[in-house]
Amino acid sequence: MASATFLSTLSLANKNYLLLTPTHSYAKGYTSNFRVSNLPSIVVRKEGSVRSQGFVAMQEKGGSTLSDDSRTKTPHVLTVAGSDSGAGAGIQADLKACAARRVYCSTVITALTAQNTVGVQGVSNVPEDFVAEQLKSVLSDMQVDVVKTGMLPSVGIVKTLCKTLREFPVHALVVDPVMVSTSGDVLAGPSILSTFREELLPMADIITPNLKEASALLNGMQLETVDDMRSAARLLHNMGPKNVLVKGGDLPASSDAVDILYNGHNLYELRSSRIRTRNTHGTGCSLASSIAAEVAKGYPMLSAVKVAKRFVETALDYSKEIVIGNGPQGPFDHLLRLKGHSQDCHRQQPFDPSDLFLYAVTDSRMNKRWGRSIVDAVKAAIDGGATIIQLREKEAETKDFLESAKACLRICRLHGVPLLINDRVDVAIACDADGVHVGQSDMPARVARTLLGPEKIIGVSCKTPEQAEQAWVDGADYIGCGGVYPTNTKENNITVGLNGLKTVCMASKLPVVAIGGIGVSNARAVMEIRTSNLKGVAVVSALFDRECVQTETRKLHEVLLGSNIGST
């Protein structure tokens, strides 16, 4: 249901805009609903006046002649669907899919279902009037780009939706004509079929029936092969939607997951490999929401469908072994986060500054010189009493580094010792390390934080109070200050000395670990500067450029215990 007609593009101040004109006379007064997200738009009113829209205003920040509204436009999908208490399908799947695809999602709930991985135990419809009230609340205020529909359990609710959409037109309408859950339970009875066909489908930019739904809309037509799906797509297109996607998740005896997309001109056969998993509850809802999300971002329909299908496939593959519920059809994990906490791994603890006490930093050259693997070096340091490990493998190939990091992580988790990765945020994410340590010329801590999330540990190397303040502002957990003494692990490294260390500690709101040329002979002197936030020493050569890492670590551990730090 396009709410505006594309006229042409317009260049203003070297920026491209789409010129749109409202297609519905009743749209007057709701022109804020006319928006496309990939290009800013200008609505040309019937009278011929050009009125700027919010998205234009964003592009025109600073000295704008069109508007001085500088808010940015967030792609927005409104889902009109049923709640699934098991959160695998329905509203809950839509919210997760939209979050995973990075668009805002508002919700109008049409029904509550008592549902789990076994099936649907109960359904309670929301009164029609209250569906209307929810729709008005959202559509009158929130600049929705795309409406996506799921479970619409009664004729009255379908009619209410169509009426409200005529009052509040949006850029696109995605209709997932949900009728029967994969468990076989009825979510919308056959009485709604005629209203679907006559009112809702003609307004849709795309409809996404599965095999059973396509068959129901086509009076029970048999759908058993890809050729049947092609015929069904053409017949459904005659009912008025701009695009039809017939989904083949349930196609018998197909080794691929095949969907057919028809836009009235071209017929596309979209294939992906079929993931062998029980966790397919909610694939249909998630696919439709992801299509809506891509359309809200401004992508054309074919690429929206392709990206959405790839997303569902990836999430299914990622989630194929997760176990939630006892029934035949489990939910999957949209955010690709639930996997990876295997039984032998302890869950990561929140950052404890006292972990900085004896901080062992590995060095690939030293390991090579002494003929030991990075894993052996880490094991020995932990056995000697290291309280945190950082892998600093400047020369390693990424693939090798990742494999070693995974092996080190298993050892660290067994001993409850956090493992950080130097510089390489990508490697830290890939192996699910406990965090990263970054330098002043590496990725800024604030960016690392957005990539790693709130629970990971981030440390930053700082030499000055200003850098320490910035690390705090950027959301770091600790700072590493040095080089306290000259060191040959870093070329051209400025030494800050004990005074520099003290100055930074006093200025820092974060816990500090001292680094640079520290070993058994001088660790005590470092700790004796006695500022309460100096929590320990970080050591490279004094542990790893030695014959026996475990012995050296143990010696340093004793010195540090003798200096009685961390208790001040």
Ligand SMILES: Nc1ncnc2c1ncn2[C@@H]1O[C@H](COP(=O)(O)OP(=O)(O)O)[C@@H](O)[C@H]1O
């Ligand atoms: N096992 C699977 N592996 C890969 N893709 C799948 C699998 N099952 C379903 N899909 C895909 O998920 C989407 C939803 O399809 P389907 O399960 O048929 O819909 P519904 O959930 O509405 O019954 C489609 O793109 C389909 O191809």
Ligand SMILES: Cc1ncc(COP(=O)(O)O)c(N)n1
């Ligand atoms: C509330 C609600 N909406 C939609 C579905 C369909 O999802 P699926 O086809 O994956 O069972 C469902 N089971 N529950």
Ligand SMILES: [Mg+2]
């Ligand atoms: Mg399914």
